[in-house]
Amino acid sequence: MILTPQIYVRIGLLLLAGVIFQVSFLSDLSFLGATPYILPVLVVCLGLLGGAVTGAVCGFAAGLLLDSALLQTLGVSSLVLLAAGYLAGRYRENFELSSPLIPPTLAAGLTLFASFVFGAIQLMLGIDAPVSLLILREIVLQTLLSFVLAVPLYPLVRWLLRPALIEDTERRRPRLPSAIGAR
């Protein structure tokens, strides 16, 4: 990804919009008892497009914004989302996105990973109440919802960041004739 000040602003606004959309809208919805969680999906998309460092930094920033907006313990969401963004970026750096199903599958997988890590951190910080097994249902349903959310979100994020994407830049450059004298 070619990072310019304009792209930094776009990514910043995207993360801010994602946090506000999550807190003020998506968290109020319930599908079979589970809440859609868009932030891991957004961070995975940014990691897939920008690489491991971009994914990690965006995950950290998104987590910090979320914890600040909800007055929760700082650092928990940052840790979880930066891990998800970094892993998505590492996948991008080592493998080709040969199928349109790979981004949603990765988003779902890393949301599952993030949910378990988040739960582990909460248990380490101390839970004063019994924990219901319904939490597992919530985690599984959130994972499925992440797959569904990633289907439109990845192309949307890609479109928003297209000036920074190297593959898209090459695609838009006019082709030169490959043989001397050809027109």
Added chain:
Amino acid sequence: MYRKQVRRRRAVLVLLVVVSLVLLSTHFSEGSGGPLHGVQRVVATVLGPLEEGADRALKPVRDMFDWFGETFDARGENEELRDEVADLRERVAKAESAVGENKELRDLVQLGPAGGSQGREAVAARVIGRSPTVWYSTVTIDRGSSSGVDVNDPVITGDGLAGRITDTTSGTAEVTLITDHRSAVSAEVLPNGPSGVIKPEVGDPGELLLDFIEEDTEVDEGQMVVTSGWRAGHLTSLFPAGLEIGKVTEATVDEQETYQRVHVRPFVDLREMEIVQVLTEPGGADGQSRAATGDTG
């Protein structure tokens, strides 16, 4: 060149992880007046109007989703509600008789009236934000310290107790709901039932547990659970007495446990509530000592 990229990537990752861990441990261990909490409140203050604007703008879309869900649930709920209305009519008749007798007895011993809100002022607020995970059961409301809202103020809806205020900015406040793992409310079973502590079951927002009820105490399905509002010397409960919490759905006894597991269904639909009331202290909380134990939430 490649090695440089790998070193840079690892350095950024390690730096971000270390910063996250430092933030986590510092924020967790410092008091609510610490510098990190202060910075967090500033950011929350800035984001508050954005959350409120987004909440209002997206309300029609949210209502459309809710309409679909409620239509599917309505049929089953209708039958249940008819039975509940019949039961409540009977209770209201008995309660009215008890109110009259209560007044008579109070007049006899010259006691003043006992209000459920104990002289508190109610500030109406709108829910503008909600935590996306089940590990935190909190909402953000659009009233803060500038409206007289203070930490530990109880939060109710028309159906009953919802939670308490745990943090404030000038324009917003965080409400920790009774389904949050940090919440514990002193409660009693009506009428003339035992007292215990209401705790949540993390991951199940439709279920609370009334703890510390001895196994030989009789608790029946359908009995109402309200806040007990205790007082011990200078210390008083965070919640006034008589705030409705929920209804007993089941009481089970485990052979190896000293206490029963009394399951309570909360009256308030915490996922759907949009408007709440904060019971604020008249003139603020200065000079009033509140318990830090027994009622942690």
